[in-house]
Amino acid sequence: MTDIAVVDYGMGNLRSVHKALEHVAPEATVTVTSDPAVVGRAQRVVVPGQGAMPNCMHALNTHGLHDAVVQAAQNKPFLGICIGLQMLFEESEEGHVRGLSILPGKVVHFPAAAMTMPDGQKLKVPHMGWNQVFHTHDHPLWSDIANDERFYFVHSYYVDTPDSTIIAAQSHYPFAFTCAVAKNNIFAVQFHPEKSDHTGLTLLRNFTRWTPET
Template sequence: MIDIAVVDYGMGNLRSVSKALEHVAPGKRVVVTSDPADIAAAERVVFPGQGAMPDCVRELDARGLRQAVISAAADKPFLGICIGLQLLFDHSEEGNAAGLSILPGNVKRFADADMVDANGARLKVPHMGWNEVYQSRPHPIWNDIADGERFYYVHSYYVVPEDAEIEVGYSNYPKRFTSCIARDNIFAVQFHPEKSQHAGLKLLSNFVAWDGRP
């Protein structure tokens, strides 16, 4: 019995994700795996990732994991993290890469011309460090997490969902961007909960307890 499968396609710090999950769910079996059979057998699936979108797509396909991820996202409690959020959509400006088209929408780069704060200071890309996350609407994964709680980001691209209703969280850098989405059994975030201390661990704990319903 695999309680939580962490998808391993060679892109990301999977050890920190798995260790964080083991910390919040000591009685659960957490497996880091590149085996589609393990993903199919797992009760719930975590889809993390770091790096460039084209590389992630290439490695996902090279390991034969595309269909396993698509199938898991169709019927299991499913958590996407960072690139694991971006890959759910149709297309990314990063390398003109096609995503998995699980959700309609695109991934765009922060525009350099817009990267000025309220005082006129230039903001750096990538967006790196702590930032507030505001909850667009209630969701079980927000249980006991304060609106405006800070989470840790490292990214240069952000998602633009075709359906604005799937947004459940956003941040500002300097303009508002979607940082969390949810649809049915899918919840996905741009930030790194495994690097976000207490709030991130609470989010992972809520995911482990979540039954996959909105």
């Protein structure tokens, strides 16, 4: 039986995620899969993703993984990474595409008019590189991770949600934006833990040991 399924719909940094999970959970069976049945049988599910949201949603549907991902997000420990976070929401400005509508809110582009520091420095989009992450509430996946640790980001869009209770962390670029969400069995991050050195590995290890409250 697959302990952890890494969902392969053709748009993720699968090798890095797979290797990182094997490193932090050597006792687990980690499977990269595009088979909905394998996703359905897995005890834990990770959905990574890179690229454009419209392409990712199209690929998810083309591979027949839409329903399997929705079901996993409803009933087992679920980790979304980058696009795997964004697809959980209702819609995205990128291509005006619908998401999975599991969580309320939309995905929006960093506004060009706001990308200026107080000293006049212009910030580039995409937001790329290391940035601090500030927890907004306690969560088992933050265990042994300081409240201002740095994670690695690569993105031009971020989540705007009306439900503040699901916001698990924020970062700043140059304003505060949501970079992690949590609800029940779901935890999802905008940054890339698989590229975030020891801190990212700690988060992934915490996921492999997490038993969500029912």
